[in-house]
Amino acid sequence: MKYLLKISFLSFKNKVSSLKIADDLKAAFFIFIGIFLVAAIFGASYGFLRYVNSVALAGPLIVNKLLALIFLTAFMMTALSSVIVSFSSIYFGKDIKWLLSVPIKVNAIFSYKALNAAFYASWMVFAVLIPFLAALAVVKGESVWFCVLSIIFAIPFLASAGFAGTGFAVIVMKFFPAAKIRNMIFITGAVFFTALLVALRLAQPEKFISSEGFQMLSQYLGYLDAPTAKFLPSWWYASAVIGLLSREPSRVIIHFAMLLICAAVVWIIVKMLAKKYFADGLNEGQAFAAANIKKQSFKKRLPLYAIFQKDIKVFFRDSNQWSQILILASIILVYLFSMYKLSFETLKMHNTMSLVNCALVWFVSTAVALRLSFPLISLEGESFWFLLTSPVSRFKLFVEKVIFGTVPVFVTAMILMFATNYMMGISKPVFAVTLAATAFMSLVIGCSAVSVGTILPKFNYTSIPQIESSLGGLVFMLFSFFMIIANIIIVMQPVRLFYSTGYSRAAFLEYGLLLALLNMCLFCIIFISGYNALKRIEK
Amino acid sequence: MNAIEVKSFVKKYGDFEAVRDITFDVKKGEIFAFLGPNGAGKTTTVKVLTGLLKPTSGKASVLGMDVAKEMDGIKKRIGFVPDQPYVYPYLTAFEYMRMIGDIYGVDLSEQKKKIPELLGMFELDDRSGEIIDSFSHGMKQKLVISGVLLHKPEIMFLDEPLVGLDPKSARLVKDIFAKLSKEGTTIFMCTHVLEVAQKLAGRICIINGGKILALDTFENLQKLTSAEADLESVYLKLTAQRQSEE
Numbered sequence: 215m216k217y218l219l220k221i222s223f224l225s226f227k228n229k230v231s232s233l234k235i236a237d238d239l240k241a242a243f244f245i246f247i248g249i250f251l252v253a254a255i256f257g258a259s260y261g262f263l264r265y266v267n268s269v270a271l272a273g274p275l276i277v278n279k280l281l282a283l284i285f286l287t288a289f290m291m292t293a294l295s296s297v298i299v300s301f302s303s304i305y306f307g308k309d310i311k312w313l314l315s316v317p318i319k320v321n322a323i324f325s326y327k328a329l330n331a332a333f334y335a336s337w338m339v340f341a342v343l344i345p346f347l348a349a350l351a352v353v354k355g356e357s358v359w360f361c362v363l364s365i366i367f368a369i370p371f372l373a374s375a376g377f378a379g380t381g382f383a384v385i386v387m388k389f390f391p392a393a394k395i396r397n398m399i400f401i402t403g404a405v406f407f408t409a410l411l412v413a414l415r416l417a418q419p420e421k422f423i424s425s426e427g428f429q430m431l432s433q434y435l436g437y438l439d440a441p442t443a444k445f446l447p448s449w450w451y452a453s454a455v456i457g458l459l460s461r462e463p464s465r466v467i468i469h470f471a472m473l474l475i476c477a478a479v480v481w482i483i484v485k486m487l488a489k490k491y492f493a494d495g496l497n498e499g500q501a502f503a504a505a506n507i508k509k510q511s512f513k514k515r516l517p518l519y520a521i522f523q524k525d526i527k528v529f530f531r532d533s534n535q536w537s538q539i540l541i542l543a544s545i546i547l548v549y550l551f552s553m554y555k556l557s558f559e560t561l562k563m564h565n566t567m568s569l570v571n572c573a574l575v576w577f578v579s580t581a582v583a584l585r586l587s588f589p590l591i592s593l594e595g596e597s598f599w600f601l602l603t604s605p606v607s608r609f610k611l612f613v614e615k616v617i618f619g620t621v622p623v624f625v626t627a628m629i630l631m632f633a634t635n636y637m638m639g640i641s642k643p644v645f646a647v648t649l650a651a652t653a654f655m656s657l658v659i660g661c662s663a664v665s666v667g668t669i670l671p672k673f674n675y676t677s678i679p680q681i682e683s684s685l686g687g688l689v690f691m692l693f694s695f696f697m698i699i700a701n702i703i704i705v706m707q708p709v710r711l712f713y714s715t716g717y718s719r720a721a722f723l724e725y726g727l728l729l730a731l732l733n734m735c736l737f738c739i740i741f742i743s744g745y746n747a748l749k750r751i752e753k
Numbered sequence: 754m755n756a757i758e759v760k761s762f763v764k765k766y767g768d769f770e771a772v773r774d775i776t777f778d779v780k781k782g783e784i785f786a787f788l789g790p791n792g793a794g795k796t797t798t799v800k801v802l803t804g805l806l807k808p809t810s811g812k813a814s815v816l817g818m819d820v821a822k823e824m825d826g827i828k829k830r831i832g833f834v835p836d837q838p839y840v841y842p843y844l845t846a847f848e849y850m851r852m853i854g855d856i857y858g859v860d861l862s863e864q865k866k867k868i869p870e871l872l873g874m875f876e877l878d879d880r881s882g883e884i885i886d887s888f889s890h891g892m893k894q895k896l897v898i899s900g901v902l903l904h905k906p907e908i909m910f911l912d913e914p915l916v917g918l919d920p921k922s923a924r925l926v927k928d929i930f931a932k933l934s935k936e937g938t939t940i941f942m943c944t945h946v947l948e949v950a951q952k953l954a955g956r957i958c959i960i961n962g963g964k965i966l967a968l969d970t971f972e973n974l975q976k977l978t979s980a981e982a983d984l985e986s987v988y989l990k991l992t993a994q995r996q997s998e999e
Binding site: 509510512514515516517519520521523524527528531532595596597599600602603604605606607752753 | 803804825837847855858865882
């Protein structure tokens with residue numbers, strides 16, 4: 215085990231010592247983005263918790279309920295993430311064959327891999343919990359010790375989730391055919407996540423801050439005070455944190471002990487499972503049976519169309535992509551439901567919401583582009599040599615990628631904009647201008663996703679989320695954010711005019727032209743930058 | 754006109770000089786073996802000649818066209834088999850072949866005839882409907898070679914084409930190369946299988962540390978090194994000389 219940990223340590227050390235100035239800049243940029251994100255999470259959590267905490271009578275109870283729900287979500291996300299990481303790292307990892315060939319006990323290899331999986335599955339949740347707990351401390355007027363202790367409590371809590379995910383992966387590998395597992399697990403994971411997201415939204419959490427749905431106030435308070443999933447570590451963790459807040463040392467000690475015991479018990483069970491099934495699962499994991507696609511057609515195709523068809527086939531046959539689509543679909547569904555539930559009492563609200571909706575639709579489009587369009591060049595990966603040595607010019611290749619990446623963004627954005635405008639009963643001129651702006655924006659977002667993905671590709675990846683969360687993904691998100699702001703500022707003018715003085719054809723035309731011009735310029739600049747980057751790519 | 758002409762060609766990766774000022778040419782229809790130890794600069798040279806990398810300085814031309822300026826024109830007329838046969842894992846073997854046919858503009862009637870023929874020749878016809886992800890390394894290698902043969906390039910760049918092939922397929926591939934060479938196809942081959950280079954190649958170029966150590970026919974290389982045995986002895990003698998010079 216110590217040799218294996220040494221490998222991780224040496225890899226990290228060598229990576230740090232081989233950093234160059236460009237890498238330092240990249241690292242500085244990442245640190246800046248990281249600090250920005252932590253500050254944003256802290257700010258958002260602080261605002262929200264302060265508001266909820268100030269609700270008359272039930273405020274502190276609502277905060278407790280929220281803690282339980284947030285920790286439950288964190289637990290589920292870590293466990294699910296651990297299942298996926300365990301599969302890709304323990305059973306299908308690139309180094310597993312080598313590790314098994316060296317004289318290290320299989321048991322130690324499993325322990326090393328399982329600890330790695332738990333770490334990689336939970337570090338992001340852990341990083342988000344820190345500013346959230348800090349915000350909670352500030353809202354509740356707690357000391358630094360509250361933060362320190364609640365962060366320490368998070369370690370066995372997340373470890374339980376991580377180990378549980380690995381245990382699930384070990385069982386699945388033993389009892390299901392290996393060829394289907396990779397597909398099955400990604401789809402199950404996505405369905406699970408989608409269901410959780412949709413269920414949370416359909417539960418209408420906004421009702422927590424209103425007792426309207428309850429016949430008696432005592433009923434409402436009783437509901438808030440009741441445990442949430444009390445047999446899961448998420449509730450024990452919430453109880454320990456609530457115990458700190460309410461100065462109940464016995465509650466804190468009991469629940470922290472339960473968390474520690476739970477993590478230890480889950481680890482022991484996982485180790486026992488691994489002792490029995492890990493080796494069998496590994497043998498299964500190396501086998502791979504393929505489907506036989508009988509259809510063989512000889513229709514004439516232009517070279518670009520042949521590449522386009524290749525991209526479509528590769529996309530739909532890759533189960534990683536299906537999970538991405540399911541998650542996106544759930545986000546869109548939740549968004550549509552939220553818009554459907556909105557009611558407007560004043561014209562000013564209508565005005566504001568039409569603009570907010572516009573920006574939100576563009577953010578959803580950015581999320582779609584990040585998942586579907588941004589990874590297009592990186593996904594060529596090791597096979598890129600084929601297209602780069604083929605007689606298709608890099609210009610044509612880039613055009614194909616831009617079309618392939620922009621169409622789904624355009625279609626999603628237009629459907630979303632049309633549907634939400636229709637549901638909100640937006641008046642025709644505003645409907646038209648927001649729809650036109652969305653058409654321009656979605657083209658720019660789609661193109662910039664492909665371009666930034668070409669400028670900052672990530673060819674060495676083990677899963678698609680790694681591409682999305684790379685430096686390029688961050689740059690694309692930031693770039694989109696500024697583009698959305700610029701476009702919203704322009705759209706805001708005719709919309710405001712319409713709600714204040716009525717429809718003015720000249721104003722709508724003037725700002726419409728400005729929008730078209732801005733987005734055309736953006737599109738051209740982004741396209742040229744992306745194309746130049748593709749010309750520079752060496753494999 | 755030579756099929757390939759390389760003059761004072763240099764390729765750097767940052768400060769590291771992978772290929773240092775090399776000059777050589779390859780005649781049309783020649784089988785040219787490019788040999789050298791790992792990290793000698795063989796793959797880098799092939800990648801520059803096929804458009805995957807850009808030269809740092811010097812001149813390289815393929816079929817009379819400059820690789821730095823006219824790569825799009827060159828690519829239509831060459832074929833490349835990389836050292837690792839990475840191909841789209843979620844395409845079937847048949848779909849991969851069809852894509853090559855369409856991208857390289859192979860006539861549809863020709864595709865109908867040649868795709869089953871090539872897949873059959875490499876014993877992949879039974880599995881042409883399976884996704885490539887399920888193929889072994891050797892099967893992928895055979896598929897990539899089939900793809901190159903489909904569009905009949907004037908020059909074939911082969912980086913370790915025999916790695917992973919079973920003896921029967923390796924023999925088949927060697928016979929195909931010899932036949933194609935006789936028909937006028939130029940073959941530029943990087944290989945560690947010295948016996949193949951000795952048997953097939955018209956000329957042999959040995960490169961080490963980014964520099965050409967020797968370039969001549971096998972017989973002349975034997976004379977040069979006073980080695981009477983096979984190419985292995987010549988190769989080891991030349992590369993050892995270089996190491997002792999360093």
